[in-house]
Amino acid sequence: MYAAFAALAPFVLRWTRKERVGLDTSPHALLQRGELGLFGLLLAVSAVLDLRRSGFSTQLILTNAVILVVSGLMAASAWLEDNSRVSQGLPNADTRTWMDSRRLLFLVFSLAFTTEVLLEHSAEVWQR
Amino acid sequence: MNSLMKFRRLNASKVRLSDSAVLAGAVSLLYALALIVCPRAFPELLERIFWSGGFFPALSLLVVATNETLFVLICRRRAQTTGLITSGYIAFLTIGVVSLFRLLVYGAHAQALLSQLFLRLPPGVRDGISSEDLLVYTHLAVVSGIFLPFLIVRMTQNYVSDANSAEDARARTAVAGR
Numbered sequence: 001m002y003a004a005f006a007a008l009a010p011f012v013l014r015w016t017r018k019e020r021v022g023l024d025t026s027p028h029a030l031l032q033r034g035e036l037g038l039f040g041l042l043l044a045v046s047a048v049l050d051l052r053r054s055g056f057s058t059q060l061i062l063t064n065a066v067i068l069v070v071s072g073l074m075a076a077s078a079w080l081e082d083n084s085r086v087s088q089g090l091p092n093a094d095t096r097t098w099m100d101s102r103r104l105l106f107l108v109f110s111l112a113f114t115t116e117v118l119l120e121h122s123a124e125v126w127q128r
Numbered sequence: 129m130n131s132l133m134k135f136r137r138l139n140a141s142k143v144r145l146s147d148s149a150v151l152a153g154a155v156s157l158l159y160a161l162a163l164i165v166c167p168r169a170f171p172e173l174l175e176r177i178f179w180s181g182g183f184f185p186a187l188s189l190l191v192v193a194t195n196e197t198l199f200v201l202i203c204r205r206r207a208q209t210t211g212l213i214t215s216g217y218i219a220f221l222t223i224g225v226v227s228l229f230r231l232l233v234y235g236a237h238a239q240a241l242l243s244q245l246f247l248r249l250p251p252g253v254r255d256g257i258s259s260e261d262l263l264v265y266t267h268l269a270v271v272s273g274i275f276l277p278f279l280i281v282r283m284t285q286n287y288v289s290d291a292n293s294a295e296d297a298r299a300r301t302a303v304a305g306r
Contacts (some may be wrong), residue, residue, distance in 0.1 A: 033133040052130075056189055059236060060264055074279065075146055103146035103153075107275065110153035114267055121163055122260040 032077035032094040037100040040108035044072025047112035054119050055126060068111055075104035142285055143214075147202050148278035151194070152271050159267050171259045174266055186228040189267075191273035192222045198274075214281065221277035229269035236261055 048065045056064075078101040086092050162170045177183050195218050203210045230250040 013216075028179065047224070056264065057236065057239070057261065059232070059239070060261055063268060064233060064264060066271055074149075078146075100144065100146040103149045107149035107153040107156075110156035110160075111271060114156045114163075117160040117163055118260075118264050118267065121167060121263070124167075125260055 009016075029099055031073075031101070034082045034101040035073040036105045038047075038079075039080035040101070040105040041072040043112050044075075044108050047115050049081045050119060051115060054122065055124070064115060066072040067087030068115065068128045070107070071104070071108050073110055075101065075108050078104055142206075142208065143199070143202055143278055145279060145282045147193075148198060148275050151198055154268065154276040155274060156271050157269065158179060163263070171263050174262060175259045176198045176263055183186050184226060184233075185241065187273070188226045191226060191270065193221050195219070195222050195277060198278075218277050218281060221280050222273050225273050226269055228266060233257060233262070233265045236265070238255055291297060 048068050051061050051064055051068075054061065078097055081098040082092055082094075177186070199218055200213060202208075202212055203294075235238060240257050240261075
């Protein structure tokens, strides 16, 4: 819920000012610097926290957590790379950063979703 | 200067991390969908294949074929030549990642056997790795088999590839000259 609020808040705030200032409120314009990648890292961390509460073996939890965190960090690296380029005075590639962050967020979302489905399935099996 | 950079630079094909992310994400979603649609048949099928042997060789073949197809598609889209070095490197890394998961599964299997031997679990519990653990390991092996080789290629390509952006190099020189 907090994540949804955090993701929607900038759109709502900018939409309210759109009429007056004439701002571009498209997702591409708002998140062109790879902010979606940071959201991906947040998603990966929340999935890891859920995983820690499961009844799986430590080895399995660790392996799954490593994969989730690596993909989350790679998603966040889209934002980091863009900001590093800008801070060094290099030309930034907004379209590329937007595409990278969007695709890597999709990967993290899919991994987190499947992890939650697997946790749910295991909990059902163990309850039987 | 890094010692690796002293070697003659190779004109290898260049990949981006997000190229493999879409495929890995789609495969992961399909896996979840299969589990939601067939909650009993899908784990049973995986377990049957695992116990019949040949699970990991088949998985390796499948993931290598997928990665090579993806690599060819990336090269075509970017109008690059499909280098044999990068293809071989991707195949090697893919087999390495799947082999790592094979070791992990066999380790978990041995651990389960040992715990059943010493803790004397009630009869009826199947010997070895459970189907839930196998499900999670298979999911991780498939997704990592697609994503991790491209991640390693992305991390190492700057050391061996000559495909660095000339634009970046010019901009860096300009910034350094200021």
